Amino acid sequence: MATSSIQTSPASKMNSTPGAFPSTPASAEAPSPSVVSSQLSLSQAVHQRRAEYTRSRRIKVKVGTWNVASLSGTEKDVGGWFVDGKGVSESLSGLDLKDDGEPRSNGHNGSPDIESVASQEERRSKKRSTIPKNDPGFVPGGDEIGLYVLGLQEIVDISSVAEALRPYSDPHPGRKWKQAVAESLPHGYQRVAEQQLIGLFLVIYASSEIAPTISSVSTTSVGTGLGGYMGNKGAVTARIVLGETTRMVFVNCHLTAGVEKGNLERRNWDASQILQRTKFDPVYDGGGVMEEFGEGIGDEDFAFWFGDLNYRLESMPGEDVRRLLMLHTRNEYGAHGAQQPSSKKIENELAKPESLSFSRNQEAANRPSENDTSSTHISVGNASDPSVASSITVLPSQESLDPASDPASLQTTLSSLLAHDQLHSQMRSRKAFHDGWREGIIDFLPTYKYDVGSVGMFDSSEKQRGPSWCDRILYRTRKDRLDYDQKVRDEEMARKKDNEMKLQGVVDAVTDESVLFDYDPETDGADNENNAVNEQSPDPEFMTTKAGFEDKLSLDYYKSHQRVLSSDHKPLDAVFTLDYDAVDLEMKARIHQEVARELDRAENEGRPVVTIVVDHQKETDSTHTDSSSPKFEGVDFGHVKYDHVKTRSVTIANTGRVPATVGFVDRSIESGRPGGVAPPWLKIDFDRPPDNKNSNPGALQEHTLQPGDAVNVELTLHVDDLDLVRRLGDKVETLEDVLVLRIHNGRDYFLPLRGDWLQSAFGRSIEKLVRIPEGGVRRWQHQRPDGSSHGDEGVKWSAPREVFRLTEAIEDLVERALAQWGMTGDADNAPWDKDVGWPFRGWLMEGKQRAMLKETVREGLDSDQPFSETFPPEIDSLQRLEAVAETLVQFLESLEDGIVTEALWLELEKGMLEREKARKTLSEEDERMWILDTLSNAPAHSVSFTFVTFMLARVGNEVAPWNIPLECGKAEGVPAQVAPRMKRPEVNAAYAGIFADAMIRLPAASKGKERKASETRRKHVVEVFLKATLDDGS
Amino acid sequence: MSSRVSTGARPGARFAQFKLVLLGESAVGKSSLVLRFVKDQFDDYRESTIGAAFLTQTISLDDATTVKFEIWDTAGQERYKSLAPMYYRNANCAVVVYDITQASSLDKAKSWVKELQRQANENIIIALAGNKSDLVAEHPDKRAITTADAEAYAREAGLLFFETSAKTAENVRELFTAIARKLPLEQAGNRGMRANPRQGVDLRPEAPGTQGGGACNC
């Protein structure tokens, strides 16, 4: 039987706390599968049922951007174009026709009520909106839009150094804009985010229905301007979570201006900085728990990047582009508008023949009203360099032609110009905005740069800046980004494979196949269709969001508002339809509750269950019939005596459905008492090794039981600690306790222990022993603890009855034992010959039998029964003698005060020391007198001393009469020259040694020589009494 | 035990775990209250608890806050009194139960409260539950302790107070919910909670306060 015992000493306290049960056992054979629901499993389980609490929702998101050039009056226009969708020029924005050539806007086809360009420009004032009157609005707006996102640039003059170096943004301009937008929004829209960085301003409004579903709003700024950090350039950014599911990022930027190559590179750098340095706060997930990490751009589901990106048309002489485009814008003024300053300017410029590098009839070709069939071919740029040269072919329009292929159409012009768009080329060559960003089809004029106040007059200032699509709105879905990443990985793989094959030299052998892997981004990039600019895909697919929902984003409109006159940039906007799964909070709360309840139930039902069976034992070893609690549910040890071992067994069975790990844990006991898993008088043994066999012995022992498995636990009670015996005797302590058996992840079982202490004479003081009534110490059994009892009893005996009875029995038994040996024993091997200390040591009986017999002796003492009755009849005199003799020694040792108390001993030693110093010796007789005289201060002690020494002298006389030489009667082989020695002195010395130790109590040990001398004195005090020739000595 | 913080991006809930211990004289209905709270059941005859029953129950305070109780239902017998510190030592909250039809049970409850206030966690939330209110509904003369007296005591000692019935479920959920609301959610970080200071623009300035109401009767 493998046995592991639980430490009964106060064990490590760390395990004493419920809920802190030692974790999974070290042996992995039986991992505990108990269900423990945690936050994670709860939220996972809730998430799995998301279909039940999400509702697919559709909203329109409008993103607008405008560089307002810090011009006052621009705020008067924002409501008109951004909220109401006004100011789109029908003819200059590809609005008039859809792909199928059908009119696009309801009722707008040539709506005659719209204010003319001429009148619009004429009445322009900084105090009023420049938006054309009676414009019904082409781009959806008003309450059709769920989310309005507006990015403005240059709301303050960023060319001012003072502004650029400001440590904070001036909030006043922002307020002005918020007010302007809020006034034009329908009722109920709420501002959900805003961020300003000097001239950059981002503000987001949501409808009353959407606003409450927006959470985890985080906004931030990144400056990339002066020194790479100033806010005159850079971005303001917002991240929101829509419907608790959909993460959206909005970036409003203003990148470095300029047409030089360095400017282009700086723009790319600006963009990369914005990407890198934008960091949002962590998202609070569905329930409000903050995620571990903050996010950057790229972690969202949908991103929108807009603003004045400042990319230009590359390798295009600005004046040529201006003229070409003004061929289109001139038409806006119509017949009546010809007197308009803008119109005149345009006509003037177009009239300068020297500046035109294309033939005259081109003009006519671009008037849609005319029907000129002649073709025009313009060369733009340096024709001698084919790599930068490109040509624009403008053909006269034909009625039958689709505008997209109609060489004279606006769309054709735009397409040819767009081929030179820096942004598109940077995207293609993966220098910027290449990782999944898309843009809608540009079917509007470059948004920059116009004369303020004019619909179609491109920068007529000295600089005559080349028109460009500086202002853009890009977007990207999570899937776009992931697809891009995948593509890069695939390419990388292909390249690697290719290189490997080259290294292996197989490339020649498989030339044909190797082509598949032969990828060079420099040369192949532009041709690779995947590398093309991601334009609006016609039919966006649903994609999986970061949170695992299915969303879809499609672009509906991407328009500039050509007829907004208040800035040198035209504003533009894009309208998206977003289909997303939004969480219904009420439903989710309900599901959450349901899931929590289910998990709790599973957890509680899945807890390990054990059954504890206490093997009740009928008392056989006592007359005890205490029936005070017949249904005592714990372990009852019955009667417990001094130094008597009792065991009980308890079975722990796993009656549950999951493995159970069990162990006794440290009981928390009131202060002043030892803790540990069990009281000091109890040992716990399992019938199998613990799970953690190898751990340190102080560790708590756990046992894992499979369902249907059981373990037997043996509880061994043993009281041999004299302190405890005394406390039990004084009834200040009882043999009652509670073990706590903990089931890991389950409940605690209390296992009460009970033992009925039987009074014992052992461990008491002489003063108490002489008060024991007739009938023995057990008479005290049912008395109240201490106080009254013993005093009342009074002194009953001159010396403890126990001492008297034991010494008397020894005297009696020694004669019988010797006689017995004489008749049956081996004369040559008498125990007293083998050990001169016998019968007080050198016993014939082995320990176990002695222990048993000593118990009978003690029982005889404590219940005051004659030993002749308590000993089983088959026990012979010699055995009885040994048992009684040893009991006497132990009894004397157990006495609380000793027969010669510490005080008595000090007095004796003092006298002896004085004589030693004075070199005086007493005769043996005088010395005995002196000793007894000294002890007589404590009569009961003195009498006990006399009993013992008298008995010893008697026993000595029996086993070694004075006339018997030591070796007498020994084997023939003993050499004759060995003089026979007297045996008696050696016996005396042995007895004196044993009994001096048993009877005399010493003060705290002195050491070395002192101790040795003291020991000699002690032995002497006993031995001197053994030398007396007793009258019955012969 | 590693802290139970949600990792990754999976949506979950604001989640806090607390240890709750039930104390009180034997037979006042501690186990019955737990049974009602956890399983929504009631047994007329219940075996007395020998040891400490362990159960868990999760409640949602609002859509954003979930509180999971680890409940230790202790044996009320005098014999096991010395073991009680094991259970209340690390408890975040305690429900001290008495039987409103047994005057002596309130004395016992008061002594538990005293012990808790002396020995337990300094910030422990203690609720006093006067159980078996159903009994006095039918027979008002059975009442041994008036609501006013108990309420006055609870107020003085700084306890939450409810008169409950495990039998009819009256105030049982309210009792535990009130405790959950009073628990310091912000400080539960070690058990997997973080505060939720909504940043940026407050979207719901007028949102009805689900947190503030409180069901504390005292």
Ligand SMILES: Nc1nc2c(ncn2[C@@H]2O[C@H](COP(=O)(O)OP(=O)(O)O)[C@@H](O)[C@H]2O)c(=O)[nH]1
């Ligand atoms: N009428 C009534 N009886 C109850 C109520 N709660 C508990 N009891 C009964 O009181 C007895 C003791 O309940 P129990 O939960 O075991 O008490 P505990 O020792 O404190 O755990 C049982 O017979 C229960 O049925 C209650 O609200 N109303």
Ligand SMILES: [Mg+2]
């Ligand atoms: Mg109970």
